[in-house]
Amino acid sequence: MAPRRFFPMLSRREFLEAAALTAAAACCSTPASAKDSAAPPPRTVLEPVPYGAVQLAPGLARAQFEHTQSLLLGLNEDSLLKPWRLRAGLPAPGPDMGGWYDEVPPGEQPLGRGFCPGHAFGQWISALSRGYAIDKDPATKARIDRLLALYQPAISGRFYTKFRFPSYVYDKAICGLIDAHQFAGNKQAFALLDQTTDAAAPHLPPRALAREDQRAWRLSVGDPAPDDFCWDEPYTLPENLYLAWQRGAGDRYRAMAARYLLDKGWFTPLAANQNVLPNHHAYSHCNSLSSAMQAYLSDGSEPHLQAATNGFEMILATQSFATGGWGPNESFVVPGTGALFASLTGTHHSFETPCGSYGHFKITRYLLSVTGDGRYGDSMERVLYNTVFGAKHLQPDGTAFYYSDYNFSGSRFYFPDKWPCCSGTLPQVAADYHLLGYFQGRDGSLAVNLYLPSTLKWTTRDGAALTLTQSGDYPFETTGDRGHIALRLELNRSSTFPLRLRIPAWAHADGGPHITVNGDPTPISVDKGFATLRRTWHHGDQVELSFPMPLRAEAIDPQHPETIAVLRGPLVLFAVTDKPVKATRSQLLAAANREGHWQARTDSGLIELAPFTQLEDRAYSTYVTVG
DSSP: OOSOOOOOOOOHHHHHHHHHHHHHHHTOOOOGGGGGOOOOOOOOSEEEOOGGGEEEOTTHHHHHHHHHHHHHHHSOHHHHHHHHHHHHTOOOOSOOOOGGGSOOOTTOOOTTSSSSTTTTHHHHHHHHHHHHHHHOOHHHHHHHHHHHHHHGGGOOHHHHTTOSOHHHHHHHHHHHHHHHHHHHOOTTHHHHHHHHHHHHGGGSOSSOOOHHHHHHHHHHTTOOOTTSOOOOOGGGHHHHHHHHHHTTSOHHHHHHHHHTOOIIIIIHHHHTTOOOOTTSBHHHHHHHHHHHHHHHHHHOOHHHHHHHHHHHHHHHHHTBOTTSOBOGGGBOOOTTTTHHHHHHHHOSOOEEHHHHHHHHHHHHHHHHHHHOOTHHHHHHHHHHHHTGGGOOOOOTTSOOBOEEOOSTTBOOOBOSSSSOTHHHHHHHHHHHHHHHSEEEETTSOEEEOSOOSEEEEEEOTTSOEEEEEEEOOTTOOOSSSEEEEEEEEEESSOEEEEEEEEOOGGGGSTTOOEEEETTEEOOOOEETTEEEEEEEEOTTOEEEEEEEOOEEEEESOTTOTTEEEEEETTEEEEEEOSSOOOOOHHHHHTOEEETTEEEEEETTEEEEEEOGGGOTTOOBBSOEEOO
């Protein structure tokens, strides 16, 4: 949901053809027999363990998960349904939610209110469904079932008529309904999905359209948005449509998914390794890479796999800050122009944090699953600790953290509008922490991808029951120059399987990683970012892993090598100050730990360096220009 971007327009003939196809799409209901189509063959080498297999230990991840689940369980149900009921012409009791979520009559929309009525409903159903899969709380399931029963009579094509973002909200509804079916066992969810699709389809374009094409198309079919602008995102639909088909909702959704792949101007040039990222909306186009991955996972489309792989590599190489975040002012920049450096003084809207991290975690999870390459876990880890873990709490009145600020004069601040898009993604992100830590291989291996304190329940290929408990203060340890992780294995009987441990790319300096099993040093051979321990495991086995974590510097871009961020392991250490810092590179890299606080003696005096999660409301600078 961001500023306009300008793209080539379609011809009048194309629009008229599009209108005819849209009308046809509305009539294409799925016969019951089509719901029995076969699932796609496996195209992955690793798969995340299920949501319920992991319990997070007390800490940042667990606290954010519990907070968002509790907040969603406390929202007024009539308020959640109010925009849907109003647009369907039904009685709509209950107070307004406020902010973006409300239905407000055209011409009466004050700034920040009524921007996208009902937008997060599907995302919140999704987050609650994933939460139920994790904790099996009966109150959560009852809430989901009740909300969907209330949603059913409010499903109407009137909701999507003269609506800014029909594709955007329909996409969220798909996700919520298929997750309610898959993770919360709601038996009506697929019927509700068919009903929702019948209501939405006449108001969707017949195929993927870039943002500025959409306005002209809407005008051509006589269904303009209230103020004749359209920042809709039909090109993100395929991921959830393919997932709907994979989970048994019917062939209708597979056919729809293929229509909404944004090939022209996006996936086709990306597959040819052409960098077409600049000036596209950052989050939605990163999110669309997950649609390309589902085109590969569902239909075996190698060009879409190549497009997703190349597109993500371009984000890493040409768009990313040291934090792993990207997209200042929600836009991809032109590489080689110093645009990232310019953003350090030009904006405080550096990274759309909950939304961006959600898209980032999905594409890295897909790519890790397909390739088995641990460097996608490295990227996932960097974004986790330096962006979304430091998001301020979502508040019950819709006050939300939206942007991370990498300005030379930065701060952590709430977004002025209530219930923005990031209020929908943050609860989904927090639930998905349970998917990021552990992956199971088709070779029977268990891969530890993130070093989050947690407990995993897993069954080995030969049927042994494993409980793996992970502990340690990594990467926040304040003593010594290494990070430490401990893994304890409890088995009901001995079992032979490969245990794979991700070794970050930065961990090979200064002595490299160390691994011991039951206190005995173990030789390490790293392949594609993982060290593999092949042995017979017994009850009580203990694995300890440590990484060197000296301070190091990363420049903002090649054109400005003197503007650096300070890192320790995956953590960026932010300079806590409200004044420009005068320092040399050696002064910053000589920072020492003093009772849990990193401090550097600089020409500006003693400067504290702290992770994003510990900044609280203090002013900071992500980067320092060194003498």
